[in-house]
Amino acid sequence: MEQTRHTHAGLARRFALAALMLTGSMFSAADAVAQNYIAFSSASDFTLQANPKGWDGTLYYSTDLETWTEWDGSQLNSADGKLYLRGTGNSKITGELANSWKLNDAEGIACTGNIENLLDHEKVANGEHPTMASGCYTYLFYNCKGLTTAPELPATTLKDNCYGGMFYNCTSLTTAPELPATTLGWWSYAQMFYNCTSLTTAPELPATTLAAYCYQYMFQGCTSLTTPPVLPATTLKACCYQYMFRGCTSLKVSDEKTSEYGKPWRIPSVGSISAEDTDWNTDMHANTGGTFTGNPSINTTYYLYGTETGIAAAEAQPMALQLYPNPASSHVSVSGLSANGGTVQIFDVAGRLVLSVESNGEEAQTIDISGLAPGLHYVRSGSQTAKLMVK
DSSP, rough: EEEEEEETHHHHHHHHHHHHOOSSOOOOHHHHHTTTSSSEOSSSOOOOOOOSOSSSSEEEEEESSEEEEEOSSSSSEEEETTTEEESSSSSSSSSGGOOOEEEESSSSSSEEEEETHHHHHHHHTTTOOOOOOOOTTTTTTOOOOOOOEOOOOOOOOOOTTTTTTTTTTTTOOOOOOOOOOBBBOTTTTTTTTTTTTOOOOOOOOOSSBOOOOTTTTTTTTTOOOOOOOOOOOOOOTTTTTTTTTTTTOOOOEEEEOSSSEEEEEEEESSSSSOOOTTTTTTTTTTOOOOSSSSOOOOOOEEEEEEEEEHHHHTSSSSSOEESSSSSBSSEEEEEETTTTOOEEEEEESSSEEEEEEOOOOOSSEEETTTOOOEEEEEEEEEEEEEEEEOO
């Protein structure tokens, strides 16, 4: 393999370490974005292999953040439980199941950072979303049973099958990454968390217009999943929710409100749907753990397991920054601000300050964001941060 030492690697590393030292939750969430690589880490050493390789550009690896070497897909060995990867000129990383990556079965392997750094870390550094091809990350971590933490997936426009089966049978994965995309492709999330038996909570799914098969089998077999996502979509497509929660035995839904089932849940979460599509809900709740295991109807309220008292108490807790609407295009209302005033700051995906507004001293404030570029941003006030999608 050809070895390449980047002349500015030392400066880049110092910049990354400086980013890690910044305080505030925005930077703790975005520090790996600023570093322009994804990081694998574990308490013990591990191996990574992609043979055959599926990427269509170039990937580089490093164990010290100084020397970056082109990777041909053959086995890599971590050093002190760490391994770093980034790429240039890629539009896909796998493309099909045969090109999935193989992590050995070492326990507690975390993968952190912006996954788009595998496509083109230079574009990410410029605040861009690199263009992805169909099947971009499909089955990337297939059967990686030691993976506990997933990388960030900040893309807002998806291609067909781009995340299909991405974490299939990752039985140690406990938390799903945020999924901010609002434009979906066929099978975008199909089988994404299939049999992730340690996953307890589903990520938000903000898209309001769906694509065929987009969520098919998405959480099938997630036996620890207790909370389904809010489903705001008002335009359904064929098989969009088919088998979505099948076999989620800890997920309990009822078609009646009772002392045990008190939290309302419906499709869509607000508003109404005027037309259904073929097999959109087939076996969506089959073999789940509640009293309702049938195919849900549109515009109908169901109830999740949990008493009203417990739900009311939870909802009464102080909230962090809240953004509405989100995604937003021209203005966003920020609530949860301090009455003592201060500054509301907005950063782009590369961690650059792109807008700063003095707080009006009220609990909520509307901010003009019409000048911001589309994509993921971070809104920060004091020690609190929220993610904002600009469309």
